[in-house]
Amino acid sequence: MPKAQLHLLTVQQVERVQPAKADQMLNDGGGLYLFIRRYGAKQWIFRYTSPLANKRRKQSLGALSEISLREARRLASEKRELLARGLDPLYEAAIRKVDKAKDFNDWEAKQRSKVKTVFSEWKRAELQNRKDLGAEIERTFEKDVFPLIGNKHIAEVTRADVKAILDRPLTRKSKRMANRLLSDLKQFFGYADDEELITLNPTRRLTKERVGGKERSRKRYLTVSELKLLHENLPTSGLRTEYQHLIWLLLATGCRVNEILRAKWSHFDFQKQLLVIPAEHSKNTNSHHVYLSEFALQQLRQLHETRTTEWLVPNRTSNGPITRQVLTKQVTDRQQDVGVKGRVANNRTLILPNGKWVIHDLRRTTATLMQELGILPHIIKKCLNQKTEDKIMETYQRAELATQQQRAFKQLGLFLENLGIEDEREPTAINDPR
Known part of the structure; x- marks a missing residue:
């Protein structure tokens, strides 16, 4: 025109x-x-x-x-x-x-999806990429979320519903769990928001400080005298022998709990006295070599005698390892002033003088013992596969310091072997070559 x-x-x-x-x-x-x-x-x-x-x-x-x-x-x-x-x-x-109407009808149908259905979609889309395939979050939702809103339409979930969910762990006096649950809910409803399944996120403006309170870093570790008491009490605690060996193996290696529980026998080299943690099992996604002392090997040999699967300690169905929750519960049940009916009879056998301890405290104990043995901080970080906070050092100082790590683990193993001695000798320091 x-x-x-x-x-x-x-x-x-x-x-x-x-x-x-x-x-x-x-x-x-x-x-x-x-x-x-x-x-x-x-x-x-x-x-x-x-x-x-x-x-x-x-x-x-x-x-x-x-x-x-x-x-x-x-x-x-x-x-x-x-x-x-x-x-x-x-x-x-x-x-x-017509297309717009169809899109609107599809959107309306999605908004009518139940919370359980949306969780399954979230699990397939995102949680399957996690190391545990979303098993931990699924257990949490089964316990505290689904009983309240599992069959509710995702678009109808309100802020009041979320608060009621968070009240469940708070009623159990578990503020830390309430904060973790809030974090999980934020991720879940964030996914729903991204998929346009909700018009208003019910977790908006909810913070940990307003739910479980600001969390303090845990500092609990087992002292030398407590380790000796643990050495005395474990055999009569009623804890399965395999679990007892796992506790000592965690102390001897400083590994994270899941790194040991998910380890397969193929990851161990008895000849080279080495455990190789693959990147997919490591929290920081870096593969890690753990040098095994004679004490650590002794625990492994005991576990190997009862070997039935590729895992160190298999679960009840033998299709995978036991979970961290299983080991944690066994230890926690034996630190109760009042026993819980239907659980364990010897509920006080693992109570230690400085208060309740959990499985992850063993890793902190390993680091503390190494420090008392005179091992330098940067060697301890290498032994525990921790990233340094110094970005320049992390970028440019890439040496593995294998010899120093071997010496550190050896000295730690010697100390743990001597836990049965009656005097209160502190760990003997070693000269750590640089």
């Missing part, structure tokens, strides 16, 4: 035009008209000949009160582009309307 036939109206004309006794059509060119009804309504119209039906048609672009002259011209230009491609603007608008 020639340029001279476009943009025939001015802004002033459009703003000043008044209704007449009959309807008016002001031509802006290119098929765009301002339609002024006699009763005052003003509307933009696009008139054209359909390339499909070869008939004259018109399409409303909106009221003048909502669509400016500039916007109307832009919309008319889009219609002319459709005509140039042999398409009918009214027909294309009808198709988009």
